Amino acid sequence: IDSEDDLLQECISSAMPKKK
């Protein structure tokens, strides 16, 4: 279950804009 959540978090972060 943890790894599923990690995968989801990683996916969400990957779509966020990078710090300017």
Place this chain on the structure above:
Amino acid sequence: PTPPYLKWAESLHSLLDDQDGIHLFRTFLKQEDCGDMLDFWFACSGFRKLETSESQGEEKKLKLAKAIYKKYILDSNGIVSRQIKPATKSFIKDCVARLHIDPAMFDQAQTEIQTMMEENTYPLFLKSDIYLEYT
């Protein structure tokens, strides 16, 4: 130069293109109990961007598609699930069940959530204390 917080008022995309904007909008959505909408929106974008070329790419995609489905769509009482049309939910359920994983499989659901934010939570955010205090 235009301060970032004024740009946030131009469009939802301007807001979601700025880390501080996202942070403040998320704080607001959490207060309103709909923080999942924003996470779902970003999860859909991230899913679409996943590289197929990387090793175990397909397996990872399937796992991720299942995780997104389980967390946001399967629970019909969840805020995201309640905003997505039944036909769109069936389509995603079918994709997952048939292991038919497509980069665009969440696009329609993302659009529906985005429309909801544009018409509802985003205008409310611009009028909220949390935004006004920030500015």
